[in-house]
Amino acid sequence: DSGVTQTPKHLITATGQRVTLRCSPRSGDLSVYWYQQSLDQGLQFLIQYYNGEERAKGNILERFSAQQFPDLHSELNLSSLELGDSALYFCASSVDRGWADTQYFGPGTRLTVL
Amino acid sequence: DAKTTQPPSMDCAEGRAANLPCNHSTISGNEYVYWYRQIHSQGPQYIIHGLKNNETNEMASLIITEDRKSSTLILPHATLRDTAVYYCIVSAVGYNNNDMRFGAGTRLTVKP
Numbered sequence: 001d002s003g004v005t006q007t008p009k010h011l012i013t014a015t016g017q018r019v020t021l022r023c024s025p026r027s028g029d030l031s032v033y034w035y036q037q038s039l040d041q042g043l044q045f046l047i048q049y050y051n052g053e054e055r056a057k058g059n060i061l062e063r064f065s066a067q068q069f070p071d072l073h074s075e076l077n078l079s080s081l082e083l084g085d086s087a088l089y090f091c092a093s094s095v096d097r098g099w100a101d102t103q104y105f106g107p108g109t110r111l112t113v114l
Numbered sequence: 115d116a117k118t119t120q121p122p123s124m125d126c127a128e129g130r131a132a133n134l135p136c137n138h139s140t141i142s143g144n145e146y147v148y149w150y151r152q153i154h155s156q157g158p159q160y161i162i163h164g165l166k167n168n169e170t171n172e173m174a175s176l177i178i179t180e181d182r183k184s185s186t187l188i189l190p191h192a193t194l195r196d197t198a199v200y201y202c203i204v205s206a207v208g209y210n211n212n213d214m215r216f217g218a219g220t221r222l223t224v225k226p
Contacts, residue, residue, distance in 0.1 A: 002157065033214070043158070043201075043216035090157050092214075102148075103214060105157035 004106035006091050012112045018079040021109045025072055025093030032074040033103060034066055038087035049074055050096055081113045118202045123221040132189040134220050136202030139183045145206050147178060149187045151198040158201065161187065192224045
C-alpha cells in the first residue's frame with residue numbers, strides 16, 4: 001500500500017460525458033501527478049500540481065483539466081469523452097523537496113467509455 | 115520518448131537471482147536511475163533509485179556502471195510474486211520533478 005488513494009476504482013460512462021477522478025496523496029506529500037495508461041500508449045505523464053499550483057504539463061488533452069485543493073487532494077476532470085479515453089488513470093505523489101523525488105503511485109481508476 | 119532501453123521480456127527460475135539490464139547511454143550528470151515495477155494493472159511500485167553508487171534496499175540491488183551508461187536491477191531471490199513489468203527510468207534533479215518517462219519496460223516472468 002503506497003498511501004495514495006484514488007476513487008473510484010472503476011468508472012463506466014458514455015461518449016460525450018464528463019467524469020471526475022479523485023486522488024488523495026500520501027500524508028505530507030505536496031506534489032500530485034496524473035498519468036494515463038492505455039493499451040497502445042503505455043504510461044503517459046499528464047500533469048503535475050505542487051501545493052495547489054500547476055507545475056508541469058505533459059501530454060494532456062485540452063478536454064482534460066486538473067486541480068489541487070488546499071487539503072492537497074487532486075481531481076482530474078475529463079470531458080467530452082471519446083472511446084479512446086478508455087484507460088487506466090494513475091495518480092502519484094511525492095514530497096517534492098526540490099530534487100529528484102520518488103513518486104508513489106495509487107491503485108488507479110479504470111475508465112471505460114462506451 | 116523514454117531515454118532507456120530494456121529487453122522486452124525475461125524469464126527467471128523461482129529462487130534464483132533475476133538480473134534486469136537497462137541501457138541509458140545519454141544519461142546526464144544530474145539524472146537519477148529509477149526502477150519501478152507494475153504487477154498486472156496495479157499502480158507502479160517504486161523499487162529503488164540511485165545516482166552513481168550502487169544501492170541496496172529490502173527489495174533489490176541496483177548496480178550502476180562507472181560511466182553511468184547502464185545499470186542492472188537485481189532481485190536476489192525471485193519469487194512468483196515478482197512476475198511483473200519492470201521499468202527503468204532516468205529522472206533529472208531539479209525543481210520540476212515531472213520527467214518520469216516510462217518506456218515499454220521488461221516483462222519478467224518468474225517460473226516455478
